[in-house]
Amino acid sequence: MNAIRILLSQPWVERLGWVLVHFLWQGTLIAAVYAAARYRARSSRPQLRYLLACAALAAMLAAPVATWTWLGAPGSEAVHAPGHFAALDAAAPSAPSVGLVAMRFDAGGRDAQSFLGWVVLAWLAGAIALWIRLIGGWMAGLRLRSRFVHPAPAEWQRTFHRLAARLRVSRPARLLVSAVAQTPAVIGWLRPVVLVPAGALAGLPPDQVEALLLHELAHIRRGDYLVGMLQSLAEAILFYHPAIWWVSGHIRTERELCCDDIAVAEVGDVITYARALAAMETSRLFPTYGAVAANGGSLVERIARLLGQPRPMERTFPGPAAMAILLGIAALGVIAQPAARPKFEVASIKPSEQVSFMAIRPLPGGRLTVNAPLRLMIQNAYRLQPFQIVGGPRWIDSERYTIEAKAEGNPDRAQMMEMLQSLIEDRFHFQSHRETRELPVYDLVAAKGGVKMAAPSGHCADWDRDGPPPPPSGSGQSAVPCGHLIISLRPGNSSMQGDDVPVPELTRMLAVVLGRDVIDKTGYTGKLNIRLDFTPDSTTAGLPNVPRPMEPINPPPSAESGPPSIFTVVQQQLGLKVESTKGPVEVLVIDHVERPSAN
Numbered sequence: 386m387n388a389i390r391i392l393l394s395q396p397w398v399e400r401l402g403w404v405l406v407h408f409l410w411q412g413t414l415i416a417a418v419y420a421a422a423r424y425r426a427r428s429s430r431p432q433l434r435y436l437l438a439c440a441a442l443a444a445m446l447a448a449p450v451a452t453w454t455w456l457g458a459p460g461s462e463a464v465h466a467p468g469h470f471a472a473l474d475a476a477a478p479s480a481p482s483v484g485l486v487a488m489r490f491d492a493g494g495r496d497a498q499s500f501l502g503w504v505v506l507a508w509l510a511g512a513i514a515l516w517i518r519l520i521g522g523w524m525a526g527l528r529l530r531s532r533f534v535h536p537a538p539a540e541w542q543r544t545f546h547r548l549a550a551r552l553r554v555s556r557p558a559r560l561l562v563s564a565v566a567q568t569p570a571v572i573g574w575l576r577p578v579v580l581v582p583a584g585a586l587a588g589l590p591p592d593q594v595e596a597l598l599l600h601e602l603a604h605i606r607r608g609d610y611l612v613g614m615l616q617s618l619a620e621a622i623l624f625y626h627p628a629i630w631w632v633s634g635h636i637r638t639e640r641e642l643c644c645d646d647i648a649v650a651e652v653g654d655v656i657t658y659a660r661a662l663a664a665m666e667t668s669r670l671f672p673t674y675g676a677v678a679a680n681g682g683s684l685v686e687r688i689a690r691l692l693g694q695p696r697p698m699e700r701t702f703p704g705p706a707a708m709a710i711l712l713g714i715a716a717l718g719v720i721a722q723p724a725a726r727p728k729f730e731v732a733s734i735k736p737s738e739q740v741s742f743m744a745i746r747p748l749p750g751g752r753l754t755v756n757a758p759l760r761l762m763i764q765n766a767y768r769l770q771p772f773q774i775v776g777g778p779r780w781i782d783s784e785r786y787t788i789e790a791k792a793e794g795n796p797d798r799a800q801m802m803e804m805l806q807s808l809i810e811d812r813f814h815f816q817s818h819r820e821t822r823e824l825p826v827y828d829l830v831a832a833k834g835g836v837k838m839a840a841p842s843g844h845c846a847d848w849d850r851d852g853p854p855p856p857p858s859g860s861g862q863s864a865v866p867c868g869h870l871i872i873s874l875r876p877g878n879s880s881m882q883g884d885d886v887p888v889p890e891l892t893r894m895l896a897v898v899l900g901r902d903v904i905d906k907t908g909y910t911g912k913l914n915i916r917l918d919f920t921p922d923s924t925t926a927g928l929p930n931v932p933r934p935m936e937p938i939n940p941p942p943s944a945e946s947g948p949p950s951i952f953t954v955v956q957q958q959l960g961l962k963v964e965s966t967k968g969p970v971e972v973l974v975i976d977h978v979e980r981p982s983a984n
Contacts, residue, residue, distance in 0.1 A: 402501025404452045405508055408626060411448040415441055416628035423635070431642035438635040439612070445629060446619050508625060515621040522617075530572045530580065533564040533820045541586055541594075545579070548598055551651060554606045560598075562586065564821040564971060569597045574610045583821040583971050593661035596652045603644040612636070645687060659688045727800060728807045729753070732790035734981045739785065747801040751792035755805075758785050759813060759978070766805040769973055771927050772824070772900050777975040786981065816977040826902040826968040829892055829961055836909045837960035845884035870894040870915060874928065878948050881917040891915065895963070898951060900926030902970050907961060917958060918948040925951055 419441035426433050536542065537560045545560040556577060563580040570580050579601045586594060604610065616633050623629045649655050743757040745765045755762060759781040763774055792804055809815045845867040870883035870890055881894060891913065892903040921928050948954065955961050 398505050399501050400453065400456050402504045403456055404449050405504055405625070406501070407452045408445075408449050408623065411452070412445055412623070412626040412628045415444045415448065416632065419632060431639045431646065435636065435639035435643055438632050438639060441632045442616065442619055442629070442636065445623060445626075445632070449623070511624055512621060515624050519617050519621050523614075526572045529563065529565060529570075530561065530578045533818065534561040534580065535821065536560070537562050537581065537586065544595065545598060548595060548651075549602055549605075552599065552602050552606055552647070554602050556605060558602070558605055562821060562969070564819050569601050571601050571604045571610055574608065574614075577605045577610065579605075583969060589661065589664055590657075592652070592654070592657050593664065596648055596658040596661045599648040599651050600644045600658075603647040604640075606647075607640075607643065609640055609644075612640070641687060642690065645691060649691060655691050659691050662688060726807050727792070727796070727804050728811075729790040729792050729804050732788060732808055732812070734808075734812055735787045737785040737787040739787070743785070745805075747798045749795065751794055751796055751801070753788065753790040753792070753801055753805065755788035755790075756785060758782050759809070762786075762788075762805060762809060763815075763973070763975075766802050766809055767973060768802070770896050770902070772896070772902065773970065773972045775822075775972045775974045777978055780980070781975075781978060784980075812981045814977065814979040814982075815975070817973050817975050819971060819973055821969050821971050823967055824902070824970040824972075826904060826966055826970065827895070827899060828904050828906050828964045828966055829888075829895065830906050830964060831909065832956050832960050832962045835960055836907065836911075836913075837958065868912075872898065872928075874921075878918060878920050879925075879928065880919070881915060884914050885912045886915050887912055891959075895951075895955075897927050898925050899963070902968070903963070904968065913959065915959070917951070917954045919951040919954045920947045920949065922950055 419437060422437050423434060426437060537545065542560055545558075549558060556575065558577045558579055560579050560581070562583055564583045566580040566582050568582065569585065572578050572580065579598065581594070581597075585597070589597075616636060620629055620633055645658070649658050652658050737756050739756055743761055745753075745755050745757055745762065747753050760771070760774060760777065763769070763781075764771055788808070790804070790808065792801060796804070866883055867885045868883070868887065868890065870881050870886055872894065873880045873882070881898070883890070888905050888907055888909055892905045896903040919925075949957070952963050955963055
């Protein structure tokens with residue numbers, strides 16, 4: 386408390402307090418003038434509205450500086466310090482009247498000084514919180530450009546430099562592939578870096594990728610990263626006034642519209658660019674701080690504008706309710722955080738001695754039962770293929786665990802897998818990170834003669850993967866699932882079966898069997914009826930060792946009499962070839978893991 390009293394007694398505190406108070410009406414006045422100008426320019430190009438918003442923000446930053454200077458000028462004390470008003474009455478004919486007036490104004494001055502001191506303390510608390518958030522965002526941006534990145538392929542580097550030359554970008558920029566970034570983004574001003582997600586270069590058509598790169602290069606040419614930094618500084622300093630956030634939001638929106646116009650002008654095809662924006666938005670989970678990203682602003686309104694269907698212009702000035710809400714948020718220093726990952730209410734983990742098939746089953750009523758090693762749990766919880774999990778001790782493959790868990794309500798499978806992530810991280814002290822590596826992959830291509838069509842089996846049935854197997858058909862034969870493939874493992878030979886199966890499902894299950902990513906390059910969009918009997922060998926690295934029954938059985942057939950390899954049956958029965966190559970694969974690297982803690 387003594388430290389607070391000493392702080393409140395400092396002369397600069399009262400002066401700063403009056404600066405903060407005066408900015409309440411100054412910021413409102415500037416915002417009103419800006420709103421009128423913006424309304425008149427509502428049909429103009431985004432660049433004009435962007436400049437108006439930047440001018441308004443600059444005026445808001447200049448107003449406190451001017452007020453601070455003015456309050457420190459000679460002869461200005463009587464304007465801001467009520468305690469000095471008694472001097473105006475010193476020449477009055479009645480001395481008692483003078484004394485009364487002086488006493489009242491002195492009391493008012495002490496009250497005002499105390500009030501202004503607490504205003505400054507509240508402002509300092511909010512400003513420090515926002516500065517910490519701001520610095521953290523900048524540091525996260527710097528880490529984003531240096532961690533889990535690698536240079537883009539040579540052909541994309543050439544394309545990137547060609548596009549930069551077309552836009553006349555003067556500053557040298559680099560193109561990096563990031564395993565963390567969810568959308569293309571620019572980081573840095575003097576030596577900018579353009580980050581693209583690991584799957585964007587391979588997952589989007591080349592013309593859409595070029596459109597997104599043009600958008601990011603437009604940010605570099607315009608110096609938007611520097612303007613964004615200055616915006617963040619203004620927000621951290623004058624956070625308590627809603628007009629700051631309102632004007633700053635307009636700057637971000639108009640900035641994206643300006644870059645959209647530049648990109649569309651260079652691409653020459655608005656549909657291609659709109660599809661690229663939509664594709665990037667679907668992959669975004671969390672915002673990217675400390676960066677200028679291609680999916681900033683309101684994506685729906687941006688696409689509608691590009692397609693010639695602009696939405697009605699937003700309210701030209703925030704209403705009283707919005708002003709009050711924003712002011713309360715700013716005063717309390719609320720910083721939005723992502724929602725916490727859900728967890729099970731109760732969970733029991735025990736070592737398992739069962740030799741039955743491994744299983745991870747979400748059940749109705751929020752129940753989860755598991756009989757599996759940790760690696761298989763990680764694979765299901767994080768939606769990964771086995772080859773995408775790198776590192777870890779041997780026991781995560783050899784030691785099985787039985788888990789009985791119960792969640793509140795009736796969550797779906799996706800929610801329960803998120804809960805399983807929380808359980809793995811809490812009880813196994815699991816830590817990991819994602820990165821992209823150049824690994825062996827397989828290309829699935831059409832063989833000579835093309836894809837072979839097969840008649841429907843007639844026993845197709847809808848089947849929930851987490852539920853019981855489909856019931857037998859009327860003929861007494863077991864029904865196969867519609868649209869999915871199931872793998873049956875037996876000593877010496879295995880099978881893969883399904884009906885009405887699309888090619889993406891086939892590549893997914895081939896990746897499970899082969900232990901490598903499989904990329905569809907067939908160009909085939911139809912459905913397949915699949916029944917593949919094959920002999921597991923060194924190429925089926927993704928298949929687990931099949932436990933043999935305890936009772937004596939006939940020896941497995943020899944290679945000569947048994948089914949052929951998976952490569953042979955895929956080509957013979959489906960008219961498809963599996964070719965080995967290399968490509969980028971996103972992997973989860975295990976940094977730390979321990980055997981589970983006690984229940």
